[in-house]
Amino acid sequence: MKNIWFFDNVNLFNLLCPHKFKEYQKCHTFDVYKKSDYVYFAEDAANKVFLIQKGKVKIGYYTEEGEEVVNAILTKGELFGEKAILGEEKRNEFAQSLDNSTSICPIGIETMHDLMRDNRTFSLKIYKFLGLRFKKLERRLQLILFKDTKTRFLEFTKELCEEYGYDCEKTGDKIIVHPYTQKDIASLIGTSRSNLNVLMNELKEASIINFNRKELRILQEIA
Numbered sequence: 001m002k003n004i005w006f007f008d009n010v011n012l013f014n015l016l017c018p019h020k021f022k023e024y025q026k027c028h029t030f031d032v033y034k035k036s037d038y039v040y041f042a043e044d045a046a047n048k049v050f051l052i053q054k055g056k057v058k059i060g061y062y063t064e065e066g067e068e069v070v071n072a073i074l075t076k077g078e079l080f081g082e083k084a085i086l087g088e089e090k091r092n093e094f095a096q097s098l099d100n101s102t103s104i105c106p107i108g109i110e111t112m113h114d115l116m117r118d119n120r121t122f123s124l125k126i127y128k129f130l131g132l133r134f135k136k137l138e139r140r141l142q143l144i145l146f147k148d149t150k151t152r153f154l155e156f157t158k159e160l161c162e163e164y165g166y167d168c169e170k171t172g173d174k175i176i177v178h179p180y181t182q183k184d185i186a187s188l189i190g191t192s193r194s195n196l197n198v199l200m201n202e203l204k205e206a207s208i209i210n211f212n213r214k215e216l217r218i219l220q221e222i223a
Contacts, residue, residue, distance in 0.1 A: 031104045033097035039081075039104060044091045046084040048106045052076055055102025056179065061093045070187045073098065075179050082130060084109045085116075098184075144190050152189040153199060154222050157209070161218060173210075174218035 030053060033039060039050060042061055050057075052074060059072040059080055071093060074080055080095055116123035143152050157176075164178040180188075186196040203209045210217040 029106075031106055033102045033104065035097060035100045035102075037097045037102075039095035039097065040091055041094050042091050046081065046088040046091050047109050049079060049081045049084055049109065049112055050095070051105040051107065052078050052080075053103040053105055055097060055099035055104075056184075057102060057104070058096045058098050059093055060096075073180065073184050073188055079129070082133070085112060085126065085130065149189065149191045149195065150199060152191075153185075153196070156185065156189050157216065157218065158222060160216065165218070168217075176216040176218070177214065178216065 031039075033055070039057065054076050057074050057078075057080060058070060059074065060068055060070040062068055072080070081091070083092075112126075116126055140155075143155055147155070160176050160178050160180075161174050165174045165176045167173075168175050182196060182200075183193050186193040189196070191199075200209065200211060204211065207219050208222070210219060
């Protein structure tokens with residue numbers, strides 16, 4: 001399975017959700033999805049962008065052979081369907097809920113354009129976000145294509161550390177409390193869950209990492 005992951009270091013829900021703007025509060029609603037529900041399919045009209053209030057959403061597509069390709073697993077505060085901002089008319093991917101109570105804020109593309117037109121600072125933040133996402137996507141695609149599983153996992157761990165990590169004062173370890181399961185991580189770095197488990201245990205035996213279901217510890221600096 002081929003996969004690409006990307007993360008963003010800002011809670012976009014707090015920045016973009018229309019209920020933050022008085023003129024849109026009355027008509028603003030949230031949509032709730034159960035696990036495996038689709039938010040949209042490939043070829044659907046691209047007339048909205050979406051913000052995750054809570055839960056997890058998988059972004060991906062299917063090859064002609066029916067193989068699922070996972071582009072991202074996104075969590076609370078993240079934005080998806082953003083290519084509609086740049087003029088995409090039809091989706092070229094699907095978006096699927098991974099939790100039983102995923103809550104999503106849909107924003108019509110006209111509303112988004114109004115917000116961007118009326119607020120220069122808001123508009124600049126959106127374009128900066130899009131630029132960073134595409135830059136990260138390009139870099140991680142190169143990792144998927146040219147690096148081995150161990151390198152992909154360690155690079156993934158570095159980014160998790162930047163977003164979710166903090167220093168343990170007693171030991172000096174980096175502690176990462178993140179929302180992803182081993183199955184999520186395996187999908188995102190392009191390997192099987194069993195191969196990931198073997199790799200993580202090898203790194204644990206080498207005293208590079210330690211882990212449990214709730215957290216990942218970096219025991220020595222990753223080059």
